Amino acid sequence: MDAFDGAKGAIFIGGRLLVLLRxxxxxxxxxxxxxxxGGGREGAETPKQTLARELREELGLTxxxxxxxxxxRHGGAFWFFVLALPEGAERRVRLGDEGQGWALVTPGVYFAMRHVPRQAARLQAWLAAGGIHQIPA
Structure with missing residues (x-):
């Protein structure tokens, strides 16, 4: 696996996006x-392993x-994923030791929130390229 710094994921549950307040x-x-x-890579993790660990640490989800x-891969350093978890997965969310809270919102609401611009730009580009049609209702 080529060197990379970390991974972030737009996680959809039933058409809504799972977000974390830093x-x-x-x-x-x-x-x-x-x-x-998502966040930084540890050791020899793959991008998917990095995202899986961060999701577990931050929100208690697998x-x-x-x-x-x-x-x-974006900018050579970070991976960006879009994943859909099964409906009801939000019932398993348990905030870890990073972040102040979490929410499950539509993409439009997320874009209106005070958000990290680079992640929102990646998600907007994916949605604009037709990704919106892949989001499970």
């Missing part, structure tokens, strides 16, 4: 903004039953 700590990047789950809708 901590308000001033020393972290993009504090107090809504973000997609990728069991996930359907991959999209995966692409």
């Amino acid at each position: 901590d308000a700590k001033p020393w972290i990047s993009a504090p107090n903004l809504w973000d997609l789950p 990728l069991d039953g996930a359907r991959r809708l999209f995966a692409e």
